Amino acid sequence: MESNSRVARLLGHLNPSEIAQAGLQALPTSAPSSKKPRVAVLGAAGGIGQPLALLLKASPLIGELSLYDIVGTEGVAADLSHIDSSVKVSSATGAEKLSDALYGCDLVVIPAGVPRKPGMTRDDLFNINASIVRDLCAAVAKYCPQAWVAIISNPVNSTVPIAAEVFKRAGTYDPRKLLGVTKLDVLRANMFIAEAIGKAPESVSVPVIGGHAGVTILPLLSQATPRVDVSAEKAKALTERIQDAGTEVVKAKAGKGSATLSMAYAAAKFAESCVLALQGQAVVECAYVESHLTDLPFFASQVRLGPSGVEEYLPLGRFSELEAKGFEALKSELRGSIQKGIDFVRKG
Structure with missing residues (x-):
């Protein structure tokens, strides 16, 4: 069982084409998991990310909480690490550390982006957040292609299709695991x-x-x-x-x-x-x-x-x-x- 666990963690870092090239056989992904999952929050230092991370740190269902943002992530993680729950907290900051945040994740939650402000049209919001979601999903496809992905970044009506296209290009798209949070x-x-x-x-x-x-x-x-x-x-x-x-x-x-x-x-x-x-x-x-x-x-x-x-x-x-x-x-x-x-x- 421990051997299978290590193999599953390794395969989780590879996309299907890399698995085939290595001559490996992917373990079944539909079986229930008994371990508490590793959950990533991308955009963890933001207005949604911080209270979301707090609530997930308090959840008895989660084993590890991986926090990522372009700035301020260490402070959020340090603050949360003082809470007496068993959820382990780690942090990664900046694009060069995104892989560290994603390796081995079972669920990736993406609140990254800017919020809507008075006078801001949905086109304004789209122009900023579309690139953010595209780049983050490209990293998910590379570092944890079998993870579930829950997208919060607005406009969700467009960002979920963006994510789908990114995963299709990478050969990792599983429509069952891409979820827009409504x-x-x-x-x-x-x-x-x-x-x-x-x-x-x-x-x-x-x-x-x-x-x-x-x-x-x-x-x-x-x-x-x-x-x-x-x-x-x-x-x-x-x-x-x-x-x-x-x-x-x-x-x-x-x-x-x-x-x-x-x-x-x-x-x-x-x-x-x-x-x-x-x-x-x-x-x-x-x-x-x-x-x-x-x-x-x-x-x-x-x-x-x-x-x-x-x-x-x-x-x-x-x-x-x-x-x-x-x-x-x-x-x-x-x-x-x-x-x-x-x-x-x-x-x-």
């Missing part, structure tokens, strides 16, 4: 609807489909648990608030930040779901993934995660009239964002 949309839907119907947020569950920006975010109030009995006007207002919730935070912070704390919490919850799935538990999450449920190549919906990654796409179910209109409205916006990400890599 968990915050679900948490917001749960919270806002719980307030509207007078229930505890922990008791409310709302599927959210589509994408992770504006009108592409489509909460399915008609499929919520417990049943949401509100007027059509109220349902429309709740839907619009969920779609615009990111802007609500940007405005409330008066230009000094975006949704960092809630995003970190959502990302930590999502990362823990990934870890549970890696260890053999069936977990249902909403995530933005390569999908066959619609005519769009990427789509956020409920999926069942297992040791191999996405193992089942749950049906979209029946829409209300409001949701059916929203579904049609989001398609062109989401399609354009997906193509923009693909073109960025192919034409770059």
